[in-house]
Amino acid sequence: MTTAQFDCQYCTASLLGKKYVLKNDNPYCVSCYDRIFSNYCEECKEPIESGSKDLGYKGRHWHEACFNCAKCNHSLVEKPFAAKDERLLCSECYSNECSCKCFHCKRTIMPGSRKMEFKGNYWHETCFVCEHCRQPIGTKPLISKESGNYCVPCFEKAFAHYCSFCKKVITSGGITFHDQPWHKECFLCSSCRKELCEEEFMSRDDYPFCLDCYNHLYAKKCAACTKSITGLRGAKFICFQDRQWHSECFNCGKCSVSLVGEGFLTQNKEIFCRKCGSGLETDI
Structure with missing residues (x-):
């Protein structure tokens, strides 16, 4: 570069014997460089001149002396920190103000440490353990009870019932029939295999049947209306000799009065009735 060419790129002042700054291979006097290229400090709003250290975080800039915790004002230079609502906080202030507490040990879960979340609560990874074997659960499947959280093997050993039909573990829900546990999806009509968990059903010889199958296979027929007599929901029926009637069907064959x-x-x-049947031989 010739002497004539060694001038400030912006103000063209000679830079011979003076301090200068190169920007994109172009020289600038310190004054022009600071005016054109300096970032402005987030804290004091003054330019960060070329002779000062520029500390940046996510597109924002600070003087070294201004890079402090927004709460306790201690320097964050070369120290761990966290951002909260555009504010920078040291680890201690962030923990006190923002960090959640471990549901097990009640201590603060520090920023940067791994935490586990379950049903709206948080644990240290080392505190989120099976209530029985005390081993960390991590992201493995778990089953929760009032007494705590359990890994699947421990839950099966301690609490699980086994389905009377498929013999597999019932981990949640299920129904009981004749004091035996069943998966809801395994509790089926013994004839047509329809699911019965949301249906009314009847029992015959300790086997469950849907109403249609029970009526078809086993239910007595009303001598009056010929419909099935199930006795569901406390419905009453009348038996005489080898015949049965719904109570509402047990009426006089002539005047229809209830008998x-x-x-x-x-x-x-x-x-x-006695009135309509007077003169008949059979009297009950």
């Missing part, structure tokens, strides 16, 4: 709790007369397969 429930009343004397009645029969002729062949008909039943009559």
Whole structure:
């Protein structure tokens, strides 16, 4: 570079014998460089001149002397820190203000340390352990009870019931039939294999049946309406000899008055009140 060429790129002042700064291979006097290229400090809003250290974080800049905790004002230079709502905080202030507490040991979970979250609570990784074997659960499958969290093997050993149908562990939910546990998806009609967990059902010889199958296979038929008699929900029915009636169907064959709790007369397969059946031979 010739003497004539060795001038400030911006103000063209000679730089011979003076301090200068190179920017993109172009020389600038210190004054022009600071005015054109300096970043402004987030704290004091003054330019960070070329002779000062420029500390940057996520596109923001500070003088070294201004790079302090927003709460306790201690220097953050070469120290761990965290950002909260655009503020920089030292580890201690961040922990006191922002960090959550471990659900097990109640101590602060420090920034940068691994934490586990479950059902809205937080644990240190080393505190999130199986209640039985005390081994860290981490991201492995777990089962939660009021007494604590359990890894699957420990839960199965300590608490699990086994389905009467498939013989596999019932980890949640399930139903009980004749004092035996079942998966909901395994509790099926013994005839048509329909799921019964949300359905009304009947039992026959310790086997469950949906109403349709039970009525088809086993239910007695009402002598009056011929529909099945199930006795569900406390429904009453009348039996006489080898015949049955719904209580609401047990009526006089002539005048239709109810015969429930009343004397009645029969002729062949008909039943009559005393008034309508007077003169008949059979009197009940």
